[in-house]
Amino acid sequence: MRQDGLVMMNLYLMRHGIALAQDEPGINSDSERPLSPKGVKRLRSVAKGLARLKIPFSSFLTSPLLRARQTAEIVAQTLGLEAELEEISGLAPESSVEQLMFSLTRFHAQKHMLLVGHEPLLSDTASFLILGKIGPKLDIRFRKGGLCCIEVEQLPPTEPGVLQWHLTAKQLRLLAKSGKS
Numbered sequence: 001m002r003q004d005g006l007v008m009m010n011l012y013l014m015r016h017g018i019a020l021a022q023d024e025p026g027i028n029s030d031s032e033r034p035l036s037p038k039g040v041k042r043l044r045s046v047a048k049g050l051a052r053l054k055i056p057f058s059s060f061l062t063s064p065l066l067r068a069r070q071t072a073e074i075v076a077q078t079l080g081l082e083a084e085l086e087e088i089s090g091l092a093p094e095s096s097v098e099q100l101m102f103s104l105t106r107f108h109a110q111k112h113m114l115l116v117g118h119e120p121l122l123s124d125t126a127s128f129l130i131l132g133k134i135g136p137k138l139d140i141r142f143r144k145g146g147l148c149c150i151e152v153e154q155l156p157p158t159e160p161g162v163l164q165w166h167l168t169a170k171q172l173r174l175l176a177k178s179g180k181s
Contacts, residue, residue, distance in 0.1 A: 008151050010164070011129065012055065012114045013122045014075070015142035017043040017169075019067040030093075035070045039144070042169060043071055046145045047078035049172030059113040060084040061104075063091035071145075072116040091117040097128045101156040108155050126150060132160035145169025 018039030020027060027033055035043065057079065062072035064087045076085045089095065090103025100121065107113055115122075119142055127137040129150045142148070146168050152161035167175075 008153060009108075009110065009155065010055075010112050011150050011152060011161075012057075012112070012147060013126055013142065013150070014071070014114060014116045014147040015119060015122055015144055016063070016065075016068040016071040016116060017046070017074075017145050019144075031065045034066050039067075040070070040074065042173065043074045043145060044078070045173040045176045046147075046169050047075045047176075049167075049175035050075060050147065051078055052175050052178075055112055055114075057081060057084065057112045057114050058110040059086070059107050061086055061088050061091060061107075061113065062116040063087070063093070063118060064089060065092060065118070068116050068118060072114075075114070075116070091115060091121070093118040093121060095121055097121070097124050097134060100125055101128075104155045126163070129157060129161040130163050132157055140166070143168055145172065147172065 017035050019033045020036050022030055022033060060072065060076055060081050062068050062085060068091065069087065072085055076082045088103045090100040122142045123140050124137065126140045126148060128134055129152055130138055146166070148166035149164040150161045151164055153159055
């Protein structure tokens, strides 16, 4: 809560984990690409690192594509939030920032929302949230399994948000290891 009494919202943007290549046998479309075995293993460690941050997620949203949904499921399971997971079309790779913001308006009362999606939509969304406008963009890149936290006043935002932090998957995995004795 700010000094003026306004309750802020934190949006956590996460890119899906490492997926199988589109030319792998049995993959008929981009939407069907699952996480690779390496992607699943790394995501489990990323999720353990995320759990150490003790974020009280109130909403857990994912793209409908398989690799993003699997990423969200691994994280949700690790955090004990499986029942909170919801797919929204606004996080699909072909969506625009405007479509995503429209999809998120019904979650305006949430305080900690995790969004699992794809590039370049996540970078474009982070830039929009931080700058408070569509237009020239900040050069923010999400590697697979990467996560950032942006604080905004409301959805859709009317003022620029604040980038609180941006962690790579490797940093989250190291955070998971730091919790072991």
